[in-house]
Amino acid sequence: MPHLCATRSFLDSTVANSRIETFTTLFNFPLNRDARPLASPDLKCLNSRETKLSLVYSDLFEFSPSEYLFETKNSTVAEDAGYFETNITRTSNKRVGLAFVETTLKA
Numbered sequence: 001m002p003h004l005c006a007t008r009s010f011l012d013s014t015v016a017n018s019r020i021e022t023f024t025t026l027f028n029f030p031l032n033r034d035a036r037p038l039a040s041p042d043l044k045c046l047n048s049r050e051t052k053l054s055l056v057y058s059d060l061f062e063f064s065p066s067e068y069l070f071e072t073k074n075s076t077v078a079e080d081a082g083y084f085e086t087n088i089t090r091t092s093n094k095r096v097g098l099a100f101v102e103t104t105l106k107a
Contacts, residue, residue: 061098067091068099
């Protein structure tokens with residue numbers, strides 16, 4: 001079973017607990033009973049590319065980037081704001097949608 005790759009960031013406890021609940025619900029981590037496989041056993045999730053492929057391969061999400069319409073295409077947000085919100089619409093809603101968002105630090 002592939003590993004779930006992650007990065008470390010320091011969060012407010014309210015945000016951290018919310019993420020724990022969300023990820024536990026979505027991924028049903030192996031420590032929980034009745035773990036569900038996420039993807040092909042050939043994917044070892046050693047890098048971000050394999051993590052994306054693992055999530056796309058799974059039957060948990062619908063991944064159709066050409067159908068996603070982001071209300072805001074590009075935005076600059078100060079780090080102290082903590083997050084950025086935008087609306088995303090899509091034509092299909094058979095399953096939970098999956099989108100990858102690229103973030104960059106502005107010098």
